[in-house]
Amino acid sequence: MLQPAQRRGLAEEAADRVREEIFAGRIPPGSALREVELAASLQVSRGSVREGLAMLEREGLVRSVWHKGTRVIELTEEDVEEVYAVRAALDRLAATTAATKATPGQLGELDRLVEDMAAERDALRLLRLDLAFHEVVYRAAGNRRLLEAWHAVRSQVRLFQSHRIRFEQAEYRARVAGEHRELARLLRAGDAARLADVAEEHVHSARRALLEGLTRRPHAAT
Known part of the structure; x- marks a missing residue:
């Protein structure tokens, strides 16, 4: 109610x-x-x-x-492919730009969010920390239009990720802190080439997990 x-x-x-x-x-x-x-x-x-x-x-x-x-909106394969393709391109640009512009305070905030992820066991609270991490990255990039583009898809990303978690909650909990810790490390190191690939693969791995869950949906727990 x-x-x-x-x-x-x-x-x-x-x-x-x-x-x-x-x-x-x-x-x-x-x-x-x-x-x-x-x-x-x-x-x-x-x-x-x-x-x-x-x-x-x-x-x-x-x-x-x-x-x-x-x-x-429905969770169709077409919708998932479109949203995650856009997010992959945006995250790649945001991460590589933030690597040259992030302040020490923003890098510290990313580290704190990663530690909070490592300590958190509730999957939906983990998702909020996950999205908060990416919000800091986008803001660190210092590109207003890029931030607006992220905000245009952020709610759809959260919806799709919430369903991904329902399909594979244990795996998400096991991977989320480590994946973001690696992103934070590469941002701090300024390794743009490696960072671009890792940021994009981070999104594509989420896409693959969701699509796999959708194929099993009739048997998945609700």
Whole structure:
């Protein structure tokens, strides 16, 4: 059951509540999002819900079709390939640029996030640390348009990664700290050529894991 929205900015609050339900898997991919039902659950107007859903559509989390309503995006092979191809290109550029521009403070923040990952056992909290690490890398690159491009796909990446974790939670927990520790080391060393390859492979390994999980989906735990 969705919790009632707090009076902060009702469209933004509605978007936040629905987004978290989508990330948590309580609103699965492909689900219809009906304004009347959401407005009743959130205790806001349909107008606020409509505005909130428009925000989520701009993030790529939902799709609206005229006369067919709004649905959470599906996890199709095509969608996964497209999102991870874009992310791989963006991460490669962000990492190699950050290697020349990151401040000591930003490098220290990356190290702290890696240590937090190593100590964390909850997979969804690990995912938040994972995305926070990449947010620091993008900000360290110092390219506003690159950061905006990352933000345009970030919610889709989080959704897809949350499902990847459900398919292979133990493997994700075992690998996440080590992979990010290597990225942080290469960023600090300024080894741009090696960093580019590692940053791109980091994304492609996640893509492969998700696609493999999708092929097993009828037998996977929900």
